[in-house]
Amino acid sequence: MSALIEGSWDDARAIAAxxxxxxxxxxxxxxxxxGRTLSNDARALVDLPTYATSAMDGYAVAGTGPWQIVGEVxxxxxxxxxxxxGHAVGIATGAVIPENTFGVIRxxxxxxxxxxxxxxxxxxxxxxxxxxxxxxxxxxxDEGTVLNPAMVGLLAxxxxxxxxxxxxxRVALVLLGDEIQLSGIPRDGLVRDALGPQLPGWLVAMxxxxxxxxxxxxxxxxxxxxLKDACASADIVITTGGTAQGPRDYLHGALTAxxxxxxxxxxxxxxxxxxxxxxxxxTAILGxxxxxxxxxVALASxxxxxxxxxxxxxxxxxxxxxxxxxxxxxxxxxxxxxxxxIDGHFHVAPYLGSAMLRGLAHSQGFAIVTKPLTAxxxxxxxxxxxx
Numbered sequence: 001m002s003a004l005i006e007g008s009w010d011d012a013r014a015i016a017a018x019x020x021x022x023x024x025x026x027x028x029x030x031x032x033x034x035g036r037t038l039s040n041d042a043r044a045l046v047d048l049p050t051y052a053t054s055a056m057d058g059y060a061v062a063g064t065g066p067w068q069i070v071g072e073v074x075x076x077x078x079x080x081x082x083x084x085x086g087h088a089v090g091i092a093t094g095a096v097i098p099e100n101t102f103g104v105i106r107x108x109x110x111x112x113x114x115x116x117x118x119x120x121x122x123x124x125x126x127x128x129x130x131x132x133x134x135x136x137x138x139x140x141x142d143e144g145t146v147l148n149p150a151m152v153g154l155l156a157x158x159x160x161x162x163x164x165x166x167x168x169x170r171v172a173l174v175l176l177g178d179e180i181q182l183s184g185i186p187r188d189g190l191v192r193d194a195l196g197p198q199l200p201g202w203l204v205a206m207x208x209x210x211x212x213x214x215x216x217x218x219x220x221x222x223x224x225x226x227l228k229d230a231c232a233s234a235d236i237v238i239t240t241g242g243t244a245q246g247p248r249d250y251l252h253g254a255l256t257a258x259x260x261x262x263x264x265x266x267x268x269x270x271x272x273x274x275x276x277x278x279x280x281x282x283t284a285i286l287g288x289x290x291x292x293x294x295x296x297v298a299l300a301s302x303x304x305x306x307x308x309x310x311x312x313x314x315x316x317x318x319x320x321x322x323x324x325x326x327x328x329x330x331x332x333x334x335x336x337x338x339x340x341x342i343d344g345h346f347h348v349a350p351y352l353g354s355a356m357l358r359g360l361a362h363s364q365g366f367a368i369v370t371k372p373l374t375a376x377x378x379x380x381x382x383x384x385x386x387x
Contacts, residue, residue: 003262009269009301009334009368013315016277017305019263020284022312023167023235030155033147036165037207037311042141045159047131051078052097055126058106059117060098061088067117073098088117097127134158144313146207168209169310172230173199176241176251177290178218194292194357195240202299205386206307208236218242223254231258231283235310238303241290243274251276251287260285264302269334271354272297277306284310291354297336300366300383318368318381321346327367327374336366336383346380 004015025039054060054073061067063085071089073079078096083089088105089098097104103125111118134140140158141151147165155163173196181190193215200210211234216226223242230237242251255262255278264277275298276287284306288295305315324345329335338359339349346367351359368381 004264006266006268007264009267009336012264012267012269012275012277013301013305015263016302017309017315019277019279020306020309021282023169023310025164026167027162027164030152030160030163033155033163033165034149034152035207036147036168037313038141038143038145038147039164039166039312041139041143042155042158042160042163044134044136044138044140046136048133048158049128049130052130053128054091054093054095054097054104055128056104056106057093058091058104058126059088059110059119060091060101060104061117061121062086062098062100062102065118065121069112069115069117101127103127144311146313166311168207169235169307170211170233171203171208171236171238172211172234173213174223174226174230174237174239175213175215176218176223176239178248180215182215195288195295198292198296199238199240199299202296202386203238203303203307206304207311207313208307218248218250220250220253223250224257227254227258227260227280227285231260231280231285235283236303236306237280237283237285238288238299239285240288240295243276243287243289255280255285267301268332269297269301269336270330271336272301275302277302289354292357293338293352293360294354296360296385297366300385301336304386318383320379321367321382323367323374323378323380324376326376327369327380329369329372329374331372335369337369338363338366340364341382346382 062083067086067088070087073089073091073095075092075094079098082099083101103121103123104127105119105121109119140154175196179190180193182193186192214226216222242249258280260278260280262278266274271294272289274289278285286303288298308315322345325348327337337348339347340363349359349363365382365384368383
């Protein structure tokens with residue numbers, strides 16, 4: 001397949017979403033699977049509820065009243081014998097309903113005189129029937145779902161001790177540049193590294209894991225060596241800087257040297273125009289521009305679809321929102337504008353420059369602007385930043 005050179009943002013995003021395969025699965029304890037992606041449909045191992053249980057604290061009664069209270073049923077300790085007509089037992093919420101129960105009278109409305117109980121009751125009142133929520137074998141969570149705490153609780157209730165999830169993509173970071181300073185106040189023309197500290201947070205939120213981080217000077221041989229090492233240990237290699245065609249930009253040549261295939265080479269988008277996506281074997285190589293906001297745009301534009309495909313997730317359809325700000329984009333380009341949704345309306349953030357992070361730091365996502373002028377009240381697509 002020939003590279004997409006300066007293609008549209010949507011075309012580039014589609015290529016990123018379909019060029020890589022889902023990774024293998026691993027089996028983990030259910031409690032360890034929050035935030036992980038389910039690798040197969042989860043089918044309930046038992047009926048839920050497994051037994052008929054009481055929905056309230058009260059009294060299980062058999063036959064017509066008044067009833068003689070003959071005992072108590074606690075949660076987790078079912079009554080062994082059937083309940084005789086004219087008898088009642090105290091029952092806790094979640095306790096198994098005794099055989100022959102007509103209904104449950106809530107304790108707050110029950111009238112008790114010694115061991116005698118009176119009160120109004122309807123058939124099956126406050127009884128949770130078995131299999132009311134699901135039957136054993138029902139699909140309760142679909143393949144490709146990112147598991148939240150409630151889903152993990154559902155899996156446990158449905159009988160799972162362990163569950164199969166997709167392995168998290170392993171990401172190797174290769175940060176390029178002679179000008180990077182890793183600590184302290186910038187001096188002598190250097191700049192503080194703003195991408196090394198933040199990229200792991202974005203990537204973990206997208207479902208990936210960081211396996212290595214290298215800082216490499218702008219020397220061709222060093223870039224080639226770093227790419228080889230990273231590709232040997234990672235599912236995704238992410239570089240920063242060096243994606244353009246300047247005199248110290250060696251990424252293109254290094255990709256040729258390791259026989260990587262370039263899939264996307266620049267995209268008609270601002271910021272982030274010189275983003276790049278390549279493939280070496282089964283490993284994705286994502287080249288982010290060096291400017292911080294451009295790099296995050298590239299990561300959200302191409303990195304998120306690559307990670308989603310390796311996790312077996314469908315690329316989410318972007319929401320459509322109304323803009324409260326007038327928006328512009330260069331002719332024939334898509335522009336990603338940082339900002340926030342307030343009452344469902346998009347508001348532009350300040351500090352929009354591609355080298356700036358202040359506006360991004362206080363934004364929820366991007367408006368996807370495709371027209372030279374989008375007026376207040378018009379619709380735009382919305383791309384959430386991962387959280």
